[in-house]
Amino acid sequence: MSPPCQGCFTFLKLTRLGRRPRRLVVLVLGLDGAGKTSVLLRLQGDPNQATKTSWGFTTATVPFDLPKNVRESADDDQNKKRSKKQKPDRVTVTLYDIGGDVKIRPIWKNYYAEAHACIYVIDSGNRERISEASEALNEVYQDPRMKGKPLLILANKQDATNALTPAELFETLKIQHLVPENKTLVTDTVNPDIDGWWASIKPCIANVPDPDLDGSAFASEMHILPLFRVILNSLSTLEPRCRKDVEEQQEEWDKDRMEQRKRVDDYRQEQEKKEKAKTKGPDIVGSKELHKEVETSPVGFNDEPDQKNGATEVKGESKSTAPTAINDGPQQKGTSSEAVTEHSASHPATTLFGAKSKNRIYPVSDSTEHHVQETPSETSAKRSNTVHPEAILVESASTAGIQHPPSPFGVPVTIENIHTDGHADGEQSPQAPRFTLGSVPPISSPLTSSESTFGRARILAPLDESAPMHTAKPRVLAPLATTAPTSGALRS
Numbered sequence: 407m408s409p410p411c412q413g414c415f416t417f418l419k420l421t422r423l424g425r426r427p428r429r430l431v432v433l434v435l436g437l438d439g440a441g442k443t444s445v446l447l448r449l450q451g452d453p454n455q456a457t458k459t460s461w462g463f464t465t466a467t468v469p470f471d472l473p474k475n476v477r478e479s480a481d482d483d484q485n486k487k488r489s490k491k492q493k494p495d496r497v498t499v500t501l502y503d504i505g506g507d508v509k510i511r512p513i514w515k516n517y518y519a520e521a522h523a524c525i526y527v528i529d530s531g532n533r534e535r536i537s538e539a540s541e542a543l544n545e546v547y548q549d550p551r552m553k554g555k556p557l558l559i560l561a562n563k564q565d566a567t568n569a570l571t572p573a574e575l576f577e578t579l580k581i582q583h584l585v586p587e588n589k590t591l592v593t594d595t596v597n598p599d600i601d602g603w604w605a606s607i608k609p610c611i612a613n614v615p616d617p618d619l620d621g622s623a624f625a626s627e628m629h630i631l632p633l634f635r636v637i638l639n640s641l642s643t644l645e646p647r648c649r650k651d652v653e654e655q656q657e658e659w660d661k662d663r664m665e666q667r668k669r670v671d672d673y674r675q676e677q678e679k680k681e682k683a684k685t686k687g688p689d690i691v692g693s694k695e696l697h698k699e700v701e702t703s704p705v706g707f708n709d710e711p712d713q714k715n716g717a718t719e720v721k722g723e724s725k726s727t728a729p730t731a732i733n734d735g736p737q738q739k740g741t742s743s744e745a746v747t748e749h750s751a752s753h754p755a756t757t758l759f760g761a762k763s764k765n766r767i768y769p770v771s772d773s774t775e776h777h778v779q780e781t782p783s784e785t786s787a788k789r790s791n792t793v794h795p796e797a798i799l800v801e802s803a804s805t806a807g808i809q810h811p812p813s814p815f816g817v818p819v820t821i822e823n824i825h826t827d828g829h830a831d832g833e834q835s836p837q838a839p840r841f842t843l844g845s846v847p848p849i850s851s852p853l854t855s856s857e858s859t860f861g862r863a864r865i866l867a868p869l870d871e872s873a874p875m876h877t878a879k880p881r882v883l884a885p886l887a888t889t890a891p892t893s894g895a896l897r898s
């Protein structure tokens with residue numbers, strides 16, 4: 407038998423000897439304020455940072471060296487010596503710290519497929535919310551994509567007066583029925599037997615820096631390294647399962663996207679039909695009479711085309727036929743067609759715009775592709791010849807659902823997720839090789855109780871600064887349905 411080539415040999419050496427870092431994916435979940443971000447900072451050796459509520463998720467990719475015999479290393483000298491001789495397994499772990507607020511919890515499920523395990527953080531000092539924490543945890547592990555995956559429960563805030571002990575949590579959480587066959591759920595009082603380990607509950611204080619406990623020591627102390635070991639031991643079954651789930655999820659998202667695109671196309675076609683039906687008589691573009699009228703009567707130009715070019719029609723149609731909720735309530739300053747119409751009629755810039763741009767009623771380009779809405783926005787103009795994008799609010803199930811939708815316009819769009827605290831995450835559609843971020847007019851009215859903060863997005867049509875005037879116009883924005891979730895990063 408011929409010896410393996412040098413490259414193959416190196417590869418074999420790396421994999422066989424366990425030196426090749428393996429990437430594990432672990433979700434860090436729990437209610438808001440439980441201490442997830444604090445745990446993450448602690449693992450990264452940076453516990454002094456102040457945390458604030460995470461509106462989205464943060465990821466940290468951290469390398470860890472797993473001692474060979476994690477389970478015995480604490481109390482068995484022989485094993486200690488033996489494992490010292492053996493090189494540790496090097497793993498790279500991507501930890502997803504996802505916000506725990508009730509409004510953001512729906513996005514947790516978007517990460518189940520790729521996760522190998524979960525660290526669930528509980529504020530053990532907050533007895534009023536233990537049942538909520540238990541419900542949320544049960545929901546996670548009832549999902550087929552999470553069932554049976556290793557779980558570590560951190561009974562955090564053990565420094566709080568009246569904090570529940572791990573044993574009390576063990577009783578309260580009611581997750582025994584989720585324990586897979588031949589696996590055990592253990593509290594800190596039992597040294598976890600790695601092979602039969604499904605879940606462990608570990609007392610934790612995440613936000614108090616301890617000079618003797620760096621990230622790695624903290625991970626070891628908190629059963630986080632044993633958790634990684636459990637994952638490694640089950641990787642041969644976990645990995646194919648994750649791959650299959652991720653593929654299925656991707657297919658589902660692609661299907662959603664296609665359906666969404668179809669809805670938008672149908673909507674557009676319907677709009678076009680109605681628009682055509684309203685422009686009775688000869689086609690506007692071919693009408694010499696209209697040309698004449700436009701050139702001689704700027705006032706008529708402003709009034710008449712507004713009725714015809716789609717601005718008012720979009721308003722009417724969006725109310726009655728939009729496949730998803732287009733909210734053109736008063737808070738959408740400059741976004742509803744109503745606002746557009748008022749603006750067109752009253753703002754002095756309208757005349758200027760109308761007089762300048764014949765494209766207004768004779769759209770030059772791609773009019774079959776996009777409706778063109780040509781009302782200038784006086785508030786957000788950044789350059790004199792820029793027509794600023796109008797926006798609509800759409801509703802969606804969650805932030806994840808609107809984070810990276812495919813552009814419904816066939817051109818890149820910018821998505822702004824608006825949050826209760828007023829901050830917005832500018833997100834780009836994946837089809838956005840380049841676009842200009844429009845300045846987003848603030849939402850002036852508070853969100854109504856029926857509107858989830860994460861259920862609203864402002865979608866801005868693109869502006870291409872380098873494009874000729876007619877292509878830099880704002881588009882009439884079609885409604886966007888609930889869309890595929892994503893794995894992009896939201897700022898927290």
Ligand SMILES: Nc1nc2c(ncn2[C@@H]2O[C@H](COP(=O)(O)OP(=O)(O)OP(=O)(O)O)[C@@H](O)[C@H]2O)c(=O)[nH]1
Pocket residue numbers: 436437438439440441442443444445457458459460461504505506507527562563564565566610611612613614
């Ligand atoms: N007393 C005490 N406070 C803690 C502990 N761990 C975290 N905290 C504090 O609890 C608060 C919330 O912690 P975070 O880490 O931001 O909580 P989170 O789970 O990330 O919360 P969301 O991002 O809202 O989901 C912060 O003020 C932390 O300093 C702990 O062990 N003991």
Ligand SMILES: [Mg+2]
Pocket residue numbers: 442443444457458459460503504505
């Ligand atoms: Mg957080």
